[in-house]
Amino acid sequence: MKINTLLFDLDGTLINTNELIIESFLNTLNTYYPERYKREDVLPFIGPPLYETFTGIDATRVQEMIDAYRKYNHEQHDVLVTEFETVYETVQMLHEKGFKLGIVTTKLRDTVNMGLKLTKLDQFFDVVVTLDDVENAKPHPEPVLLALKQLGSSPEEAIMVGDNHHDIVSGKNAGTQTAGVAWTIKGQEYLAGYKPDYMLGKMSDLLKIVGVE
Template sequence: MMKAIIFDFDGTLANTLPICFDAFQHVFKEFDNKDLTSEDIKEMFGPSETGIIRKNLSNPNKEEAIEYFYEKYSEVHKSLVEINPEILELLNSVKEADTKIGIFTGKAKRSLDISLQAVDMEGLFDVIITGDDVINPKPHPEGLLKALSLLEVKNSEAIFIGDSDADIAAGVKANVFTIGVQWLPEYQTSTFSIEPNLIITSVKEFKSAFKVGVL
């Protein structure tokens, strides 16, 4: 039996990719006069939102752009992202089975806190590692290894669940069981270039596997 399950956030626990895309599109249009597609923005993923802006924005007013990002992110959250009862039930059922749960995300703590409150997930997790907590973002395993250390769980006793190639690469490098999920309306990777141990396309499928002890 696994002792801990660590989850990515965007596209894995909440359908927040649309608000990430929307907020970044507003920032780059406002400050660089650039029209970016969702795919353009996906190419930048890895660092936290603040890291993405500092690295990719040409305009020197980067701190102002970061504040504008959070303004837009908060503004559209309720209209674009609904609370997902199925995901909440999954998290609570895992906790009830005495399995520790955590988050390892590239998001900054500020945007994650906004989202956790909006989707009713505050206080659920035993450990949270954000993009602010690491030097090396995904696909580096630094954050995942940090989470396992804080949970006092061995690699062989943990699962990492994510929706992107970077998630799976981090999980493989950390030597944990990896699950690629495609169970929300928006997710990052339709075909994983690094094969996860398991691909799951519905929350129901995961719950069934967890219940019978496959995971």
């Protein structure tokens, strides 16, 4: 079946929030545990919901740490967020060619809107599924299936694109094809281990996959 629907993760896939996320974690954790956490220690925290991450660190302070993280994250958002190569042009082209476009993210909607507005990508997406909209976050298939339902698409018509194994597994669980991005901060080999159908060297590689030249 011909691909007519593309679903994207946001952080680390469409927009470069890596430094923002790392600094938000380090700022928060160093407040509670001075000098215990270094940059490499927080890389595994990129991807899962904040609640899951902070519960694993200290179940008695979860909401407190989430609030501290989000406060810093919002304050520094427009300073630290940047764009990845060819993302804007690719998404614009897909939109112009009539593809159905959606975002599936583990972030809350207010932060998602900040990133999309900053990068001017908000004009291209028909559907945005955030953590606010689901009971089960990626890698559960619920967010992907909800986006497909809202777009009126079947899994066979879609590709889920992401930088984290949560994205690949969620897409596979939902029955879509999947594409990993080689610019994932966790390393291309890490993502390749989850066997996405495609690996994108840059976002514009997606155009050839879906037949747009």
